[in-house]
Amino acid sequence: MPLKGLLLVNLGTPDAPETGAVRRYLREFLSDPRVLDIHPLGRSLLLNFIILPFRSPKSAHAYRTVWMEQGSPLLVHSRALAAAVAGRLADEYAVELAMRYGNPSLPDAVARLRARGVTDFTVMPLYPQEAPSSSGSTLARTYEVLSQSWDVPNVRAVPAFHSHPAFLDAFAEVARPVISNARAEYVLFSFHGVPERHVRKSDPSGEHCLASAGCCDALTDANRHCYRAQCYSTARGLAARLGLPADGWSVSFQSRLGRTPWVSPYTDLVLPELAARGIKRLAVMCPAFVADCLETVEEVGVREKERFLASGGESLTLVPSLNAHPAWVDAVVRLVRESAATTSSPAVAAAPLVPAPPA
Numbered sequence: 001m002p003l004k005g006l007l008l009v010n011l012g013t014p015d016a017p018e019t020g021a022v023r024r025y026l027r028e029f030l031s032d033p034r035v036l037d038i039h040p041l042g043r044s045l046l047l048n049f050i051i052l053p054f055r056s057p058k059s060a061h062a063y064r065t066v067w068m069e070q071g072s073p074l075l076v077h078s079r080a081l082a083a084a085v086a087g088r089l090a091d092e093y094a095v096e097l098a099m100r101y102g103n104p105s106l107p108d109a110v111a112r113l114r115a116r117g118v119t120d121f122t123v124m125p126l127y128p129q130e131a132p133s134s135s136g137s138t139l140a141r142t143y144e145v146l147s148q149s150w151d152v153p154n155v156r157a158v159p160a161f162h163s164h165p166a167f168l169d170a171f172a173e174v175a176r177p178v179i180s181n182a183r184a185e186y187v188l189f190s191f192h193g194v195p196e197r198h199v200r201k202s203d204p205s206g207e208h209c210l211a212s213a214g215c216c217d218a219l220t221d222a223n224r225h226c227y228r229a230q231c232y233s234t235a236r237g238l239a240a241r242l243g244l245p246a247d248g249w250s251v252s253f254q255s256r257l258g259r260t261p262w263v264s265p266y267t268d269l270v271l272p273e274l275a276a277r278g279i280k281r282l283a284v285m286c287p288a289f290v291a292d293c294l295e296t297v298e299e300v301g302v303r304e305k306e307r308f309l310a311s312g313g314e315s316l317t318l319v320p321s322l323n324a325h326p327a328w329v330d331a332v333v334r335l336v337r338e339s340a341a342t343t344s345s346p347a348v349a350a351a352p353l354v355p356a357p358p359a
């Protein structure tokens, strides 16, 4: 039987919290045409003359404030998750962690799996919601790397899990005691944003997404692959599990870059509004991230917290991410096994050989 390989892939992070390393990381990340989707010449000018010189030292400083003894939080937590999943799936899969940008690189992780005799690959982008700039880019790069060999292996992708009960249950389990200990009056679900342009480009009809105020109120055939609609679906699933009243939670989007409109409402504008409404004790969950990283620990846990307190709030408690929580490890194992069960024999699944008996 061919040995199966599982690639767990997250975004990536610099090798060190220093300007040079951050610059190398940002260059690779922001050169991706699914991330900065503008004319290559414009991208190169923007990168080399504006983003890299100004952002690299600023981001390096931010990384230094969250850096752990073993490295960048994103890498440390992702490694812990991969080790736990590898232990659980040892009889079924060889498991490797890879990063879309930086290290451990996707080509190196694929080479390690091939060296162990893997001929059948499963890739799991570690993003609950799908976006061309995150999961899309991860899949495209994985297929590219795997297709560079003479023998192109079978490859299967674990689908986005934004509304999967195992993911939602695990995050609710992490959040429940934190929200209760914080005596939070309100929960803000702050997701990583994307440019509005990206959401519109992913709208098959070209008429649904961002065309009305309630376009993300339900997941339907019209918006099944819309990043923003998937974020709202995650938030509804978590709010229900946490027993939050309708006026006790809302959604916002963080981490925007540049001057073009990103999906809204923006976290940095929502926080002062919540304070102005009299919310004193706030909990913030960041369910676009399955591992704590710069965008959770520093952006929300430090900078947005300061903003909320300066606006009149009394406490902002960041709910930790899933990291390597046992419920999340269980969920990953389940998601991988379910994807193998539903996609390993697509031809058989699509065309049953025996007609179904009459009801």
Ligand SMILES: C=CC1=C(C)c2cc3[nH]c(cc4nc(cc5[nH]c(cc1n2)c(C)c5CCC(=O)O)C(CCC(=O)O)=C4C)c(C)c3C=C
Pocket (backbone or CB within 6 Å): 011, 012, 013, 014, 026, 034, 035, 036, 055, 059, 072, 074, 127, 131, 133, 134, 192, 193, 194, 195, 255, 257, 288, 289, 292, 293, 294, 295
């Ligand atoms: C959760 C999914 C993510 C999407 C979608 C995403 C889109 C996206 N991001 C940028 C720009 C930056 N993101 C940065 C950090 C970062 N982004 C994600 C995830 C998504 N990004 C993660 C997990 C992280 C943290 C990395 C870490 O090392 O901890 C950064 C770098 C940090 C900084 O300088 O602020 C940038 C830049 C764009 C432009 C984009 C979609 C177009």
Ligand SMILES: [Fe+2]
Pocket (backbone or CB within 6 Å): 192, 255
């Ligand atoms: Fe990002």
Ligand SMILES: [Fe+2]
Pocket (backbone or CB within 6 Å): 199, 208, 209, 210, 215, 216, 223, 226, 227, 228, 229
């Ligand atoms: Fe949409």
